[in-house]
Amino acid sequence: MHAWAFALLLVGILLPPPMSFAGSIVGTAHDLSGRGWGTDEICVFCHTPHTARAQQLAPLWNHASATATYVLYGSPTMDEIPEQPGNASKSCLSCHDGTVAIDAYGSRTGSNIMPGDPGTPGSRNLGIDLSDDHPVGVLWDHQTMNPTPICTTCHSGGHHSPPQPIGGELRFYNGRVECGSCHNAHSDTLTKFLRKTVAGSAICLHCHQNK
Numbered sequence: 001m002h003a004w005a006f007a008l009l010l011v012g013i014l015l016p017p018p019m020s021f022a023g024s025i026v027g028t029a030h031d032l033s034g035r036g037w038g039t040d041e042i043c044v045f046c047h048t049p050h051t052a053r054a055q056q057l058a059p060l061w062n063h064a065s066a067t068a069t070y071v072l073y074g075s076p077t078m079d080e081i082p083e084q085p086g087n088a089s090k091s092c093l094s095c096h097d098g099t100v101a102i103d104a105y106g107s108r109t110g111s112n113i114m115p116g117d118p119g120t121p122g123s124r125n126l127g128i129d130l131s132d133d134h135p136v137g138v139l140w141d142h143q144t145m146n147p148t149p150i151c152t153t154c155h156s157g158g159h160h161s162p163p164q165p166i167g168g169e170l171r172f173y174n175g176r177v178e179c180g181s182c183h184n185a186h187s188d189t190l191t192k193f194l195r196k197t198v199a200g201s202a203i204c205l206h207c208h209q210n211k
Contacts, residue, residue: 028187035103046062047059048060063104066090068099072135073134078135080140085130085136085179086136089137093179136176170207182203
Protein backbone atom coordinates (compact mmCIF):
# COMPACT_ATOMS: atom_id res chain seq x y z
CA MET A 1 0.00 0.00 0.00
CA HIS A 2 1.28 3.46 -0.88
CA ALA A 3 2.19 5.70 2.04
CA TRP A 4 -0.42 8.30 1.08
CA ALA A 5 -3.16 5.66 0.89
CA PHE A 6 -2.19 4.32 4.30
CA ALA A 7 -2.28 7.85 5.72
CA LEU A 8 -5.79 8.43 4.36
CA LEU A 9 -6.94 5.11 5.79
CA LEU A 10 -5.48 5.98 9.18
CA VAL A 11 -7.21 9.39 9.18
CA GLY A 12 -10.51 7.73 8.31
CA ILE A 13 -10.14 5.33 11.23
CA LEU A 14 -9.07 7.91 13.79
CA LEU A 15 -11.48 10.70 12.93
CA PRO A 16 -15.09 10.36 14.15
CA PRO A 17 -18.01 10.68 11.73
CA PRO A 18 -18.94 14.35 11.15
CA MET A 19 -22.02 14.28 13.40
CA SER A 20 -20.83 11.88 16.06
CA PHE A 21 -19.98 14.71 18.44
CA ALA A 22 -23.02 16.90 17.88
CA GLY A 23 -26.72 16.75 18.50
CA SER A 24 -29.18 16.92 15.66
CA ILE A 25 -32.63 18.36 15.13
CA VAL A 26 -33.62 15.22 13.20
CA GLY A 27 -36.26 13.27 15.10
CA THR A 28 -36.66 15.88 17.84
CA ALA A 29 -39.76 17.90 18.71
CA HIS A 30 -38.37 20.62 16.43
CA ASP A 31 -38.35 18.26 13.44
CA LEU A 32 -41.70 19.22 11.88
CA SER A 33 -41.14 17.43 8.59
CA GLY A 34 -43.65 14.67 9.35
CA ARG A 35 -46.59 16.91 10.31
CA GLY A 36 -48.06 17.21 6.82
CA TRP A 37 -47.55 20.95 6.77
CA GLY A 38 -46.61 21.32 3.12
CA THR A 39 -43.11 19.85 3.08
CA ASP A 40 -40.97 16.95 4.17
CA GLU A 41 -38.00 19.28 4.68
CA ILE A 42 -36.70 19.87 8.18
CA CYS A 43 -34.84 23.18 8.20
CA VAL A 44 -37.33 25.15 6.06
CA PHE A 45 -39.67 25.86 8.98
CA CYS A 46 -37.07 28.26 10.36
CA HIS A 47 -34.41 28.78 7.68
CA THR A 48 -34.11 29.12 3.93
CA PRO A 49 -31.06 29.47 1.65
CA HIS A 50 -32.84 32.06 -0.52
CA THR A 51 -35.45 34.85 -0.16
CA ALA A 52 -35.13 35.04 3.61
CA ARG A 53 -37.47 37.33 5.53
CA ALA A 54 -36.44 40.94 6.00
CA GLN A 55 -36.53 40.72 9.81
CA GLN A 56 -33.57 38.48 10.55
CA LEU A 57 -34.32 36.92 13.93
CA ALA A 58 -31.83 34.18 13.08
CA PRO A 59 -29.60 33.45 10.06
CA LEU A 60 -31.62 33.13 6.82
CA TRP A 61 -34.84 33.36 8.79
CA ASN A 62 -37.91 31.86 7.07
CA HIS A 63 -40.61 31.88 9.76
CA ALA A 64 -43.23 34.49 10.57
CA SER A 65 -41.87 36.62 13.39
CA ALA A 66 -43.22 37.34 16.83
CA THR A 67 -44.24 40.98 17.20
CA ALA A 68 -45.95 40.92 20.61
CA THR A 69 -45.08 43.18 23.52
CA TYR A 70 -44.37 40.90 26.47
CA VAL A 71 -45.06 41.20 30.18
CA LEU A 72 -41.61 40.88 31.71
CA TYR A 73 -40.25 39.21 34.81
CA GLY A 74 -39.44 41.50 37.69
CA SER A 75 -37.86 41.12 41.11
CA PRO A 76 -36.52 43.57 43.72
CA THR A 77 -33.32 41.49 43.88
CA MET A 78 -32.39 42.06 40.23
CA ASP A 79 -29.37 44.21 39.40
CA GLU A 80 -30.43 44.60 35.76
CA ILE A 81 -33.92 45.39 34.48
CA PRO A 82 -35.01 43.10 31.63
CA GLU A 83 -35.80 44.62 28.26
CA GLN A 84 -38.15 43.18 25.68
CA PRO A 85 -36.81 39.87 24.33
CA GLY A 86 -34.09 40.23 21.71
CA ASN A 87 -34.06 38.54 18.31
CA ALA A 88 -32.49 35.38 19.71
CA SER A 89 -35.53 34.98 21.96
CA LYS A 90 -38.09 36.18 19.42
CA SER A 91 -37.01 33.38 17.10
CA CYS A 92 -38.19 30.95 19.79
CA LEU A 93 -41.24 32.96 20.75
CA SER A 94 -42.34 33.00 17.11
CA CYS A 95 -43.70 29.55 17.85
CA HIS A 96 -43.79 29.45 21.63
CA ASP A 97 -45.80 32.58 22.49
CA GLY A 98 -48.93 31.22 20.81
CA THR A 99 -49.50 34.33 18.67
CA VAL A 100 -47.89 32.97 15.50
CA ALA A 101 -48.69 29.67 13.79
CA ILE A 102 -45.99 27.03 13.94
CA ASP A 103 -46.46 26.30 10.22
CA ALA A 104 -46.28 29.98 9.18
CA TYR A 105 -43.10 29.65 7.16
CA GLY A 106 -42.08 30.93 3.73
CA SER A 107 -45.23 32.20 2.01
CA ARG A 108 -47.58 30.07 4.15
CA THR A 109 -49.87 31.78 6.65
CA GLY A 110 -50.22 28.66 8.77
CA SER A 111 -52.99 27.67 11.16
CA ASN A 112 -51.42 25.42 13.79
CA ILE A 113 -50.80 27.23 17.06
CA MET A 114 -48.45 25.86 19.73
CA PRO A 115 -50.59 23.63 21.97
CA GLY A 116 -50.84 24.18 25.70
CA ASP A 117 -52.40 26.61 28.12
CA PRO A 118 -50.19 29.64 28.84
CA GLY A 119 -49.24 29.82 32.48
CA THR A 120 -49.58 26.09 33.02
CA PRO A 121 -46.35 24.49 34.30
CA GLY A 122 -44.59 22.64 31.49
CA SER A 123 -46.71 24.19 28.75
CA ARG A 124 -44.89 24.70 25.47
CA ASN A 125 -47.15 27.70 24.84
CA LEU A 126 -45.67 30.44 27.03
CA GLY A 127 -48.11 33.14 25.99
CA ILE A 128 -47.05 36.80 26.10
CA ASP A 129 -46.89 36.98 29.90
CA LEU A 130 -43.30 36.04 30.70
CA SER A 131 -43.44 37.35 34.26
CA ASP A 132 -43.26 33.82 35.66
CA ASP A 133 -40.37 32.69 33.44
CA HIS A 134 -36.62 33.17 33.69
CA PRO A 135 -35.98 36.70 32.43
CA VAL A 136 -34.58 37.23 28.95
CA GLY A 137 -33.33 40.45 27.42
CA VAL A 138 -31.17 40.91 30.51
CA LEU A 139 -27.77 42.53 30.18
CA TRP A 140 -25.23 40.22 31.80
CA ASP A 141 -23.11 43.04 33.15
CA HIS A 142 -21.02 40.77 35.33
CA GLN A 143 -17.87 42.82 34.78
CA THR A 144 -19.21 45.24 37.42
CA MET A 145 -19.57 42.56 40.09
CA ASN A 146 -17.51 43.02 43.22
CA PRO A 147 -15.16 41.28 43.42
CA THR A 148 -14.57 41.08 39.68
CA PRO A 149 -14.99 37.44 38.61
CA ILE A 150 -12.12 35.56 36.99
CA CYS A 151 -13.10 35.14 33.34
CA THR A 152 -11.58 31.68 33.03
CA THR A 153 -13.96 30.37 35.69
CA CYS A 154 -16.74 30.33 33.11
CA HIS A 155 -15.16 31.24 29.78
CA SER A 156 -12.53 29.78 27.50
CA GLY A 157 -10.64 31.31 24.60
CA GLY A 158 -8.45 33.86 26.39
CA HIS A 159 -8.85 37.10 24.42
CA HIS A 160 -11.38 35.56 22.04
CA SER A 161 -14.10 38.10 21.27
CA PRO A 162 -16.62 37.36 22.50
CA PRO A 163 -15.21 34.87 25.00
CA GLN A 164 -16.91 31.50 24.70
CA PRO A 165 -18.37 29.56 27.62
CA ILE A 166 -16.39 26.54 28.73
CA GLY A 167 -17.57 23.59 26.69
CA GLY A 168 -19.88 25.91 24.74
CA GLU A 169 -22.74 25.21 27.18
CA LEU A 170 -24.17 28.68 27.73
CA ARG A 171 -24.10 31.74 25.51
CA PHE A 172 -24.90 35.43 25.52
CA TYR A 173 -26.41 37.43 22.69
CA ASN A 174 -25.17 41.00 22.36
CA GLY A 175 -24.19 40.66 25.99
CA ARG A 176 -27.68 39.61 27.04
CA VAL A 177 -29.31 36.47 28.39
CA GLU A 178 -31.82 35.16 25.86
CA CYS A 179 -33.70 31.88 25.38
CA GLY A 180 -30.74 30.45 23.49
CA SER A 181 -28.46 31.04 26.46
CA CYS A 182 -29.84 27.93 28.13
CA HIS A 183 -31.57 26.13 25.24
CA ASN A 184 -30.15 24.80 21.98
CA ALA A 185 -32.99 24.49 19.47
CA HIS A 186 -30.90 22.21 17.27
CA SER A 187 -30.11 19.52 19.82
CA ASP A 188 -32.12 17.70 22.49
CA THR A 189 -29.20 15.68 23.80
CA LEU A 190 -30.39 16.93 27.19
CA THR A 191 -34.03 17.26 28.21
CA LYS A 192 -35.96 20.29 26.91
CA PHE A 193 -33.11 21.19 24.54
CA LEU A 194 -31.01 22.42 27.46
CA ARG A 195 -27.35 23.26 26.93
CA LYS A 196 -26.33 21.95 30.34
CA THR A 197 -27.74 19.41 32.77
CA VAL A 198 -30.11 20.30 35.60
CA ALA A 199 -28.47 17.62 37.76
CA GLY A 200 -27.10 19.32 40.84
CA SER A 201 -28.50 22.58 39.40
CA ALA A 202 -25.43 22.73 37.16
CA ILE A 203 -27.11 24.95 34.57
CA CYS A 204 -28.16 27.44 37.27
CA LEU A 205 -24.82 27.48 39.07
CA HIS A 206 -22.98 28.15 35.82
CA CYS A 207 -24.10 31.79 36.13
CA HIS A 208 -25.43 32.05 39.67
CA GLN A 209 -22.49 30.61 41.57
CA ASN A 210 -21.76 33.96 43.25
CA LYS A 211 -25.36 34.75 44.16
